[in-house]
Amino acid sequence: MTLEAAGFWGLAPVLLASSLAVVLSKNLFHSVLYLALALVATAGVFLLLQAEFLAAVQVLLYAGGVITIVVFAIVVTERLVGERLAQTNRGVINGGLISLAVLIWIVVFIAGAQLPRTAPPPPGDLTQAIGRDLLTRFVLPFELLAVLFLAGLLGALFFARKEE
């Protein structure tokens, strides 16, 4: 077994279990911690696929940033004001059905796709390639995203503003 395969079989159960725990855990704070674990495990999978840049960005943005914000949301809604919230799982059956459908769809898609037997060699310095492509080939979508974020920021400011 290669190192990559060993890493995958080590990471996959962690990723699966923590993802399941995110939705099944009764304690909201624990779900957020499992989410952090799931995101870090995803970064690990990216690392195995030799996408170091993506892995680092995944940890920096998601595990560091998003967790912080989710934690904020919980703290503000749960313990500091009002009642303690527990996560309810009313939609377990429907959720399970939809997940199963998505899984089948993905499996069918992958089974039908033409995949190369061996992985293509990574093209030199990936980070440099990503940077160059973002600012040349994909500059329009990139800038559109920036505008979208700006709009989101302005919207948040508008809602956070005190009523006059």
Add this chain to the structure above:
Amino acid sequence: MRDVLAAFILLNAVVLIVTYLTYVERKFAARMQSRIGPYRVGRPHGWLQPIADAIKLVIKEDIIPALADRPVYNLAPIVFLIPSLLIFATIPFAPGLGLADLNIGLLFFLAVSSLEIVGLFMGGWGSNNKYALLSAMRGVNQIISYEVPFVLTALIPVLLAGSLQLSAIVEAQRGLWFVAYPVLGQLAFIAFVIATIASENRVPFDILEAESELVAGFRVEYSGMKFALIQLAEYTHMFGVSCLGALLFLGGWLGPGSAHPVVGAAWFLLKALFIFLLVTWVRWSFVRIRVDQILGLSWKVLLPATLILLMATGFWVALRSGHVA
């Protein structure tokens, strides 16, 4: 096998250095306040004090509050410590002397050290203590505010060197250290030091520790070895960021005779120690500022300033390479 051995040696060296950094800080602070500092344990000058402290903490009773969220509470010190130790994986101490000189070294450093906040918050929440929770809230607030300017200032050397690889950034400073670049370098270095102090929650930004109001902040319920782990993590992170500052702005291992790895590593550690002492100097000289002042400083001063600096650096690099006609 060789890598495992190297990692083991590095880990122990880092922990040893960090243990003695607490001693350096205590002596330094004592001198600033016309005291002597640790003196009794070990001659001369109480050099065994850090060891004595460690032994004392190991044999102390481990207390878990009755209402604590036990798994979260118990895991928090470990989750807090691991990122602080991991950041040393990518730090080059001298040419060829380091664990893994990744080509995304700086990004790895930033990503891993951003995980620290998860451990901090687990500790604050898991303790089920209002002081700890308040402190963790303040910590999250402050760390997400200062992470942005910290990343932006760290990007300035990246732009100048044209690489995220820490050893390449050092090599790009062979002619002139980045801190010596006229105006740009000094301003960036000042911004870096401010962001460092804030992201380390040191005075004057230590509202999450704030002894006079929050007792000891998020670690108030921890005792014994878990307390020691949290302290260790904090100082390790501080040392890690000092190393990063030395690499990004002070030319890393460059210096007279740095062709030899040992001399290079000595220069590097000396520079890291300089940044550590700079931060310590600020810590023992200033008073704590208020929450709104801290956040205001980050969003209204530091963030625009670092953005402008980053743009100016970009222009400068473009001019130097002749892309702007």
